[in-house]
Amino acid sequence: MSVHTLETLSLFNAEPYRRDFSARVIAVVDQAVVLEHTLFYPSGGGQPGDSGHFSLADGTRIDVTGTLRDPALPSIIWHQVAQCPPHLGVGTLLNASLDWQRRYQHMKMHTCLHLLGALINAPVTGCSISADKGRLDFDLPDMTLDKDRITHDLNALIAQARAVNVLSLPAAEYPALLERIGSKTTRPAAIQGDLRVIEVAGIDVQPCGGTHVLNTREIGRVYCEKIEKKSQRNRRVILRFAADDAASSG
Numbered sequence: 001m002s003v004h005t006l007e008t009l010s011l012f013n014a015e016p017y018r019r020d021f022s023a024r025v026i027a028v029v030d031q032a033v034v035l036e037h038t039l040f041y042p043s044g045g046g047q048p049g050d051s052g053h054f055s056l057a058d059g060t061r062i063d064v065t066g067t068l069r070d071p072a073l074p075s076i077i078w079h080q081v082a083q084c085p086p087h088l089g090v091g092t093l094l095n096a097s098l099d100w101q102r103r104y105q106h107m108k109m110h111t112c113l114h115l116l117g118a119l120i121n122a123p124v125t126g127c128s129i130s131a132d133k134g135r136l137d138f139d140l141p142d143m144t145l146d147k148d149r150i151t152h153d154l155n156a157l158i159a160q161a162r163a164v165n166v167l168s169l170p171a172a173e174y175p176a177l178l179e180r181i182g183s184k185t186t187r188p189a190a191i192q193g194d195l196r197v198i199e200v201a202g203i204d205v206q207p208c209g210g211t212h213v214l215n216t217r218e219i220g221r222v223y224c225e226k227i228e229k230k231s232q233r234n235r236r237v238i239l240r241f242a243a244d245d246a247a248s249s250g
Helices: 100-119 147-159 171-181
Strands: 020-029 032-035 052-055 061-069 077-081 093-098 124-129 133-139 164-170 194-200 204-207 222-229 234-241
Touching: 093 100, 100 124, 100 133, 100 147, 100 194, 100 204, 100 234, 124 234, 147 222, 164 171, 171 194
Parallel strands: none
Antiparallel strands: 020 032, 020 093, 032 077, 052 061, 052 093, 061 077, 124 133, 133 234, 164 194, 194 204, 222 234
């Protein structure tokens, strides 16, 4: 089967809290595997690709070190593996498990960055997420940001326990949404011609293809570690989880 005819069914957006699944292999190339469907989120939008492991029927464990979309064929999701045993081939049924604690940290920080974007009245020009921290870059020529104020205001929003909802927006409404939110981010992933939008109830609405928590209270306490001037117009705000919340696995 040609790789050009393959497609991976994405499960991670519909079931972001699910940790395990079974699937058949539909392609193996070097140290990378394509499954018929997957819970593993592929790197994109500032959120890292998931890691975890596969288990074969004979007990063989295969560590998944990263996940990414094919750059030429984004419907294909590649699972990068530490080693590919000879008996792993097309049609093999395997069990797969996410590194859940790492994924859940990504979900919490991703939602937290949406809150940060709502707090700061400036276009977002960059984003990066990891298991212990995250950052947003803002088009903000004047240095008016304060670490302590950001920390206080973010934790106040988190404590409001706002619902986080996934909406589907017709693509024709995309320009109006961008004008309303002032975003400079790239066009988000489309689902059947519609845009996937994350709404933090009463606080923020943003196009986004990443995974998120269901309620802001899950984020826990955070703090603003640093504000950096990256250029004349670019300000980088770096957040971290507070020590007693960083290890929370949900």
